[in-house]
Amino acid sequence: MTVLEELDRIKDRQKDVSRDARVAIRSLEDVFASASPEQIVNGVELKNDADNQVSGKLSIFADHTLEKNQQNFTADEPDNRIINAAIYLQDKHAPRQVVLVTKDINMRLKAKGAGLERVEDYRTDQLIDDIRLLAKGFTELEGSFWGRVKDCESSSEGRDTHHVIDAEILGPCYVNQYIIDDTESFAARVVKKDEQNVELLDLGYERLMAKHAWGVHPKNIYQGMAFDALLDPNVDLVILTGPAGCGKTLLAMAAALEMVVEKGIYDKIIVTRNTPEIAESIGFLPGTEEEKMAPWLAAITDTLEVLHKHDESMSGSMNYIMEKANIQFKSVNFMRGRSIQNAFVFLDECQNLTASQLKTIITRCGEGTKLVCCGNLAQIDSNYLSAVTSGLTYIVERFKDFDGSANVYLNGVVRSRLASFAEEKL
DSSP: OHHHHHHHHHTTSSSHHHHHHHHHHHHHHHHHTTOOHHHHHHOEEEEOTTTOOEEEEEOOOOGGGOOGGGOSSOTTSHHHHHHHHHHHHHHHTTTSOOEEEOSOHHHHHHHHHTTOSEEEOOOTTOSOSSGGGSOOSEEEESSOSTTTOSOOEEEEETTEEEEEEEHHHHOSOOTTOEEEETTSOOEEEEEEEOSSEEEEEEOOHHHHHTOOBTTBOOSSHHHHHHHHHHTOTTOOEEEEEOSTTSSHHHHHHHHHHIIIIISOOSSEEEEEEOOOGGGTTOOSSOSOHHHHHGGGGHHHHHHHHHHTTTSSSHHHHHHHHHHHTTEEEEEGGGOTTOOBOSEEEEEESGGGSOHHHHHHHHTTBOTTOEEEEEEOTTOOOOTTOOTTTSHHHHHHHHTTTOTTEEEEEOOSOOSOHHHHHHHHHO
16 A cells, blocks of 8 residues: 555655656556456456566555564655555465565665565666676787687678687677777677687788777777778667766767768768656747757867868858758657658667667657767766666667677776776776
8 A cells, every 4th residue: 555655645746756646547447347346456467468468466454453572673764554454465465475576775774773684686677786797899809819719710892701619719709799809900890609609800900900980090909890880881779888078979979960961871970868857848948949959069069169170161061060950959859750751860878868768769669760879877967877777788788699789898998097097987
């Protein structure tokens, strides 16, 4: 009962959590719609729509009816009432397991301290337990790569050279993962893999460092790998992660302008990002959607200024390029229901998005569209997300074996020595 009261309390908030609460309430209504009060107390069967099998029962426990001698905590707080109910059910139904599931860390600590044996987090939104385990998109090998390889089958196709090597040399890897060594002589990308062999596309360390777009050259090998993914039209999704000042936005915008204006591969650039909670309706600022989004997309306009700072008239160049490249600023909230064709879509600051919000955006992308997602998992502003539950973490893990996506962690801060010191010491 306390859980239902909590859902009722938060369903009218002007936040994502209110929508989730209403979804939960409607789901409960679907389960209990035709059940009698006796059935609700005893438990209504939960059936799987796919195979009509019963996976368990759902019931409502009237925790308000617990007497004071059955309570471990005072019943003033909702969390306390839920913990009291869980401990009461644990004692009543022993030796059966009673599990309290909550994302509230403090509630988990209180429940364990009160003697509840099984307390768990809700884990289906977590693909990894520790952010340090998140795939970086590349493997750095110690020593020389060719010093490890005893048997290799190489073939050339046009300007591309492929190597087939034993899978044990690299260990666990996935498609479109980059391979470099610390001798700064070898760089490749995984093209195919099976249990015995891995096929690599030889990119060449020097050639990666020589890649460039819109006058921007890589400052380190990580930016070289990012450029390789960004400038490859066969890679539909590029995910760039890394600390503040590592060049995510600059590389993405330079690649976007190169592929739209110079090469004509895409028709337009759509820049979007999640607006803060206070601006979810973005109605309080005057102007068009683009003008309303301008304060939150200042990072993009700053980047355009950097790319054209040596022009005779920087403002004139920017206005010309924004018109020539058909750059559109859009809010994530207005992306639902759209179908985007032949566009370069740049999603900035997506560490603050949930997996469902990112799914909404990714499924908007139609034929001939490239999506670039950038984010820094150390700068999450949402109260409801952590580094392991962020939608950015979710898509990195979900898409890492998809041959149409690439992920690169941009190691090293190149913005300034001040930014580098702050990232390291603060």
